[in-house]
Amino acid sequence: MIRGGWEVSRDLHALDRRTLLIGAGAAAAMAGAGVLGGRSGIARAAGAALPPMPSRPLQLSIIDVAGQAQLTKSIIDNYAGSHRQYVSGVSLDRATAPELPSKILAQQRANQLQINVVLTGSDALSAGIVQNIWQRLLPDYQTKWPNIIGNYINPQAQGLAQGYGILAVYGNYGPTFTYNPAKLKTPPKTPEDLLAWAKANPAQLIYARPANSGPGRSLLMGLPYLLGESQPRDPQSWTKVWAFYQELGQYVQYYPTGTATTFQELGQGARTIAASTMGWDLNVRALGVVPKEFGAFSFANERLIADTQYICVPKGNSPEMLGLVLDLIEWVLRPDQQAHTYDTGYFYPGPAVKGVTLEMAPKADQDQVMPVRRAYFDDLIKTRPVEIPLEPNKLVQAFTLWDQKVGANKLK
Numbered sequence: 001m002i003r004g005g006w007e008v009s010r011d012l013h014a015l016d017r018r019t020l021l022i023g024a025g026a027a028a029a030m031a032g033a034g035v036l037g038g039r040s041g042i043a044r045a046a047g048a049a050l051p052p053m054p055s056r057p058l059q060l061s062i063i064d065v066a067g068q069a070q071l072t073k074s075i076i077d078n079y080a081g082s083h084r085q086y087v088s089g090v091s092l093d094r095a096t097a098p099e100l101p102s103k104i105l106a107q108q109r110a111n112q113l114q115i116n117v118v119l120t121g122s123d124a125l126s127a128g129i130v131q132n133i134w135q136r137l138l139p140d141y142q143t144k145w146p147n148i149i150g151n152y153i154n155p156q157a158q159g160l161a162q163g164y165g166i167l168a169v170y171g172n173y174g175p176t177f178t179y180n181p182a183k184l185k186t187p188p189k190t191p192e193d194l195l196a197w198a199k200a201n202p203a204q205l206i207y208a209r210p211a212n213s214g215p216g217r218s219l220l221m222g223l224p225y226l227l228g229e230s231q232p233r234d235p236q237s238w239t240k241v242w243a244f245y246q247e248l249g250q251y252v253q254y255y256p257t258g259t260a261t262t263f264q265e266l267g268q269g270a271r272t273i274a275a276s277t278m279g280w281d282l283n284v285r286a287l288g289v290v291p292k293e294f295g296a297f298s299f300a301n302e303r304l305i306a307d308t309q310y311i312c313v314p315k316g317n318s319p320e321m322l323g324l325v326l327d328l329i330e331w332v333l334r335p336d337q338q339a340h341t342y343d344t345g346y347f348y349p350g351p352a353v354k355g356v357t358l359e360m361a362p363k364a365d366q367d368q369v370m371p372v373r374r375a376y377f378d379d380l381i382k383t384r385p386v387e388i389p390l391e392p393n394k395l396v397q398a399f400t401l402w403d404q405k406v407g408a409n410k411l412k
Contacts, residue, residue, distance in 0.1 A: 020265045048140040051323035058324055061116045065097040066214075068119035068309045070346050071169050074362075075337040079273055079328050086324050093177070096257070097123035098210050101131045105312050108133060113316035117325055121309050123211055123399070125165050126392035128312060134164035135313040135322070135328075144326045145333065151353045156388050157308045165310030166329050168343050170352035172220030172307035172382060173276035175300045176264070179288065183272040185255035187297035191226050191244060194299075197273075198251040205252055207275030209407055211399040213259040215275040218305045219391055225303045233390055233397035245406045254412040263289050277307060278377045282345030285372040292372055303385045307347065336360070344368040 019288040060244065062069075064078070069092060080087040095103065101124060107113045116125065126322040128134045140163070142148070148166075149155045158167045179187060183204075188194040198205045220241075224232035235241075237260035257260055259280060267290035276296065285292045313325050331337060333353060339360035341350030345368065348356070359365060390398060 001161045022207075022223045035312075039044045049324065050141060050144055051319040053323045053327060054320040056244055057084065057086060058162045058321055059088050060090045060115060060324070060328075061093075062090060062113050062119065063093045063095055063100065063117075064119040065095050065124045066119060066121040066309055067346070068121070068169060069094075071309070071341045071343050071350060072119060072311075072332060074340045075332050076328065078337060079331045083327075086327070091373050097121065097127070100124045101127045101133055104128070104133045108314065108316050111316070113314055115314055116317055116321055117328070118314065119309070120165070120312055121214065121217075121307065122160065122389050122392075122395055123217070125161060125310050125312060128163050129162060130396055133314055133315070135315050136163050137166055137313065138163040138325075141326055144330055148333070151333070153352060153354055154306065154386070154388070157306060157352070160308060160388055160391075161310050161312075162392065164331075165312040166229050167352045168329075168332050169347050169350055170306065170309040172214060172218075172277045172279035172347045173304040173377075173386070174275075174298075174307070174378075175222040175278045175302070176216060176278055176281060176296055176304065177273050178266065178276040178281045178284070179273045179295050179297065180266065180269070180290075181293065181295045182293075187295065189297075189300045191223065191299060194273075195244065195248055198248055201272060202251040203253040204272040205210040205248075205275075206265055206271045206273070207252070207254070208256045208259045208262050209411055210402050212257055213262075213321040214307050215259055215277050215280055216255075217263070217389070217395075218277050218307065219275050220402060221305045221387070222299075222302060225387070226299055226301075230242055233394060234399055235390070235394060238401075242401065242405050245402070249406055249410065252410070254410045255407050257411060267293075268289055278381075279307070279346050279348040279350075279376075281377075282369065282372045282374070283343075286344040286368045295375070296374060298380065303387045304380060306386050306388055308352075308389065309347065340365070342366075342369055344374060348373075349381075 067327060080090050104115060149158060152158055152167060153170055157170055173283045186198050207219060210220040214257045223241050223244065224238055227244060229238050231237040262274040263284045265271045281296050284290045285294060293410055311329050335353060335356050337353040338353050340362065341347060342351065342358055342361040343366050344365065358369060389395060
């Protein structure tokens with residue numbers, strides 16, 4: 001079917017996010033590893049020659065595993081509409097992050113690559129790096145984006161991709177929680193408070209599997225700091241985190257495999273608290289999935305975990321297709337296009353590059369975000385320490401350990 005100029009497959013693994021809200025979703029900085037070594041660090045790396053632009057219009061095939069099309073679809077539409085000499089059309093499919101790497105790997109082994117671009121969070125990015133399916137973009141094609149590092153709000157967030165993806169959206173800080181104030185008068189202030197509340201109110205807390213949920217992932221990466229793990233960036237060393245999760249799990253009915261379900265059940269009154277992030281909290285209230293008057297809280301003295309989303313390119317594209325994709329990425333990073341990432345607050349704030357304000361966003365987006373914006377969140381962003389997510393291999397380890405130690409037989 002055709003939706004907004006995009007050809008959308010009927011065989012979707014997740015429905016359109018405006019009705020079912022696909023979960024969002026970066027791995028650790030390489031600030032000292034050369035890729036992020038400032039201009040001098042990048043200048044030392046030998047770059048590849050830029051591939052040619054297409055000699056005829058090509059059909060772009062894009063797969064989204066993070067709900068990112070909600071934020072970047074209009075930007076890509078703008079590119080396709082203004083570059084008809086290069087783009088004949090754009091097809092969009094959706095899948096879940098856990099299944100994508102093996103799907104691409106099978107196509108690459110058969111020399112039958114059918115996916116040109118992947119819109120992803122840290123989950124599929126990390127798994128794809130481990131499985132070696134991504135085209136390296138930095139420093140290889142650095143000349144296409146000469147000021148890319150200096151233009152980012154947080155250059156370390158680009159380093160999370162280790163050169164195998166380009167940061168497109170940034171923010172969505174967590175962990176936070178969204179709750180029904182009619183059922184909860186005094187929100188928990190610490191993880192211990194949350195545990196005690198969950199014990200007294202079984203089945204009233206819900207959060208989704210971290211491997212396919214931005215809020216679940218944010219909570220997973222935020223707890224080591226809150227619980228005082230000696231190595232908060234090494235999940236294999238965690239003891240307090242897994243013990244906490246296992247005890248908390250006694251009072252969690254089940255773990256959905258995606259974030260959308262958690263907010264649907266919260267809005268329908270089946271739950272009292274849902275693990276959240278700033279973006280998810282704003283967006284579900286903007287869209288009416290939960291009432292605007294629902295409350296939000298975060299833990300005292302917590303560190304904010306920034307969420308990140310990337311554009312990745314599978315290995316195996318033709319030179320002309322690669323040239324087109326690199327040019328598309330350059331377009332996505334322009335400030336006037338980045339303003340579209342405010343959207344309906346889904347990844348609040350959203351822009352990855354500096355100097356992009358909500359006032360630059362389309363008026364329709366401003367009208368959606370303003371009524372649900374929380375000054376409390378803006379204050380947290382200004383005052384709390386911000387941590388970038390785990391390195392790709394560590395994040396994959398954390399997902400695996402959660403699945404083994406916590407999720408086990410309670411996924412649904």
